[in-house]
Amino acid sequence: MATIGNGPHPLVQMLGLDLHWGRIVTDRFMRVPGQEHVWALGDAALIPLNDNPQEDPVDYATQTAQFAVREGYQLAANIMASFKDQKLKPFAYTSKGSLASLGMSKAVADVYGFKLSGVLAWLLWRGFYLSFLPGFAAKFRVGINWLLNSVMPPNLVQLRMLPPATRYIHFWKGDRVFEPGMLIDGFYTVINGAFKLTIDNPDTSEHFEKVFGPGEHFGERVLVKSELRTGLVEALEDGLLLFIAQKDFTRFARAFPFLDKYFTDYIEKTFGGTDKAFAPGSSNQQPGSPAQPKPELAKTR
């Protein structure tokens, strides 16, 4: 038995939009009330299915791909209609049922109220997923593959194609290394070039900038946080970074107490503490120059 939940990404909480049950509130057309040109759909959105929705999940589009795909079509049509000053269409969809594969060529199905199980349900399940593959070529290739696999066992091949956890990455001038909202991935050391970190605190309107040159590093807050990036780092000139993936960097730093201490002190000195994004008053710092003392700390969400 698997109990797997699905829910909005933490980023949704950071958008400052009205939320209900953790989802972005929309009207029946998938517009976000009180915002211009902002729409929401899918798991992250709470889309009413009638004009008088109650505090009952059945009055809202469910968080399934079945709904999300239809919402996508309807939202695209509504955006087009809004450009052309045409009437928008409210989202409406009734689930056709559900299918679940049980493995060993067996499945269960509840389609238009008809309940099926066994091989017939499994064929229906396969046919349904095949129909959703984009384009004839993909459908044909997968269909033939499934057919062959049913009479001949598939060849099993294991390929380890993960990129090395530590690698050099080249950036051209103007390239973005990461930006706010991206998942924290690892730690970066500058081999050559110059990279600028900018953090804008939306709560306090404070602005922080720091330029990193050869031998300096950024992204060390992966040691204390595993959330989303709050800063933007861009290349001021062509440059090379050494990247270490979060897990490996954390293991490495934790294995050497002096490294752990170095980074903890660095985070304290540069950002004013583990739960702070930055401290004001340290802007325009040049590569190699010592960190400025921080008069006051800015707390981010």
Ligand SMILES: Cc1cc2nc3c(=O)[nH]c(=O)nc-3n(C[C@H](O)[C@H](O)[C@H](O)COP(=O)(O)OP(=O)(O)OC[C@H]3O[C@@H](n4cnc5c(N)ncnc54)[C@H](O)[C@@H]3O)c2cc1C
């Ligand atoms: C285990 C499981 C089984 C499921 N089975 C079914 C099923 O059989 N039938 C069914 O109808 N539904 C099923 N669902 C539900 C279905 O998967 C979701 O309802 C559907 O995928 C929602 O689509 P979405 O586009 O809203 O979100 P998602 O499909 O979650 O897409 C969001 C995308 O945004 C990306 N993203 C997130 N943060 C960032 C960021 N900061 N920057 C850039 N990209 C970002 C994510 O990587 C992801 O690709 C299942 C869900 C789970 C978890």
